[in-house]
Amino acid sequence: MSRTGALIRSIDKLPAELRDSASAAERAFAGGLDAAGRLPFAVTPHFASLARPEADDPIRRQFFPDPREALSETGPFALPDPLGEGRYRVSPRLVHQYPDRVLLLAGGACAGYCRYCFRRVRMSGGTSFITEGELEPVLSYLAARPEIRELLVSGEDPLTAPDRTLEGLFAKLRRAAGTLALRVCTRVPITEPPRLGPATAAMMSAWKPLRVSVHINHPRELDAEARRALGFLSAAGIPVLVQTVLLKGINDSAETLAALFRDCLDLGLKPYYLFQLDLAPGTAHFRVPLGRGLALYRELEERWTTAGGKTAELPPYAVDLPGGGGKIRLSEQSIAGTENRPGGPVCLLKGPDGSLWPYPAESA
Numbered sequence: 001m002s003r004t005g006a007l008i009r010s011i012d013k014l015p016a017e018l019r020d021s022a023s024a025a026e027r028a029f030a031g032g033l034d035a036a037g038r039l040p041f042a043v044t045p046h047f048a049s050l051a052r053p054e055a056d057d058p059i060r061r062q063f064f065p066d067p068r069e070a071l072s073e074t075g076p077f078a079l080p081d082p083l084g085e086g087r088y089r090v091s092p093r094l095v096h097q098y099p100d101r102v103l104l105l106a107g108g109a110c111a112g113y114c115r116y117c118f119r120r121v122r123m124s125g126g127t128s129f130i131t132e133g134e135l136e137p138v139l140s141y142l143a144a145r146p147e148i149r150e151l152l153v154s155g156e157d158p159l160t161a162p163d164r165t166l167e168g169l170f171a172k173l174r175r176a177a178g179t180l181a182l183r184v185c186t187r188v189p190i191t192e193p194p195r196l197g198p199a200t201a202a203m204m205s206a207w208k209p210l211r212v213s214v215h216i217n218h219p220r221e222l223d224a225e226a227r228r229a230l231g232f233l234s235a236a237g238i239p240v241l242v243q244t245v246l247l248k249g250i251n252d253s254a255e256t257l258a259a260l261f262r263d264c265l266d267l268g269l270k271p272y273y274l275f276q277l278d279l280a281p282g283t284a285h286f287r288v289p290l291g292r293g294l295a296l297y298r299e300l301e302e303r304w305t306t307a308g309g310k311t312a313e314l315p316p317y318a319v320d321l322p323g324g325g326g327k328i329r330l331s332e333q334s335i336a337g338t339e340n341r342p343g344g345p346v347c348l349l350k351g352p353d354g355s356l357w358p359y360p361a362e363s364a
């Protein structure tokens with residue numbers, strides 16, 4: 001089932017309240033996205049229904065094109081490939097950065113576009129679901145490397161593909177590497193929950209060991225429909241991990257994050273990572289400064305434990321070191337120092353091997 005047909009692709013097709021909330025600048029910017037080769041505007045009716053018309057609404061901001069995107073597209077810290085996946089690409093669709101884990105860029109679409117997306121440059125050009133020809137070298141690579149224990153099925157959102165397509169992919173991966181654990185990375189349970197029913201959960205369950213990693217940023221995303229979709233996964237015995245991106249003006253308060261993680265735990269989902277924003281072009285206005293992020297995380301821990309929670313229930317605050325340095329957990333100790341660079345001050349983050357990676361100290 002392709003979700004593409006269901007997407008709202010213009011401000012005029014939004015529900016009336018949202019449509020009328022668009023400023024002249026937002027309309028002009030959204031209208032020129034395709035012609036300028038920028039990340040298109042697309043949102044599912046479901047996700048749009050969660051938004052309120054105020055410009056600072058945390059759901060609206062995630063999908064509504066913002067003219068500020070143009071300002072930091074060519075900024076000093078903008079990286080077209082913020083995670084440096086290109087450095088570790090072993091075939092057009094396979095990224096091998098960590099010894100026992102690989103990333104498969106399988107999906108050809110997303111159920112709507114998140115304005116802060118780290119793959120926004122790649123997606124602006126459009127891609128298709130992985131073809132037989134693209135899968136062949138992936139299967140050969142896996143078959144020759146038994147040390148690879150887990151494969152992440154990601155990029156863009158694999159659940160925009162039909163069940164039979166996904167099942168065919170899982171079957172081929174397992175034939176190539178019999179013990180491979182699968183992790184399906186998706187935002188569909190939040191943006192298009194009707195896509196995930198009991199039949200899809202049962203199909204995925206048949207391919208265990210399989211986990212699902214869901215991207216959730218705000219407690220309001222967990223409405224009744226999303227809860228139902230996620231419940232089908234839990235009922236099928238599929239572990240669900242939650243990844244959250246720390247976003248300025250959307251979830252950058254200890255209260256909001258605590259409410260989100262509490263809801264996730266109550267639903268049997270595991271808060272897995274709270275990510276510092278990657279340095280994709282055009283997203284700087286979403287960036288929470290590192291110092292503020294660290295203070296916020298401390299506040300979150302204090303609030304959580306005061307309320308009787310355990311710090312182990314909270315996801316680690318982490319960042320993918322810009323340009324391909326890998327994932328590190330963020331704390332005051334992970335910052336080796338600060339420096340003034342031509343584009344502004346940077347924090348020097350310590351990589352796992354002691355190397356230093358600059359990350360802007362301030363937001364836009």
Ligand code: SF4
Binds near residue numbers: 111113114155187215
């Ligand atoms: S669902 Fe993920 S890959 Fe797709 S636009 Fe959002 S952040 Fe990007």
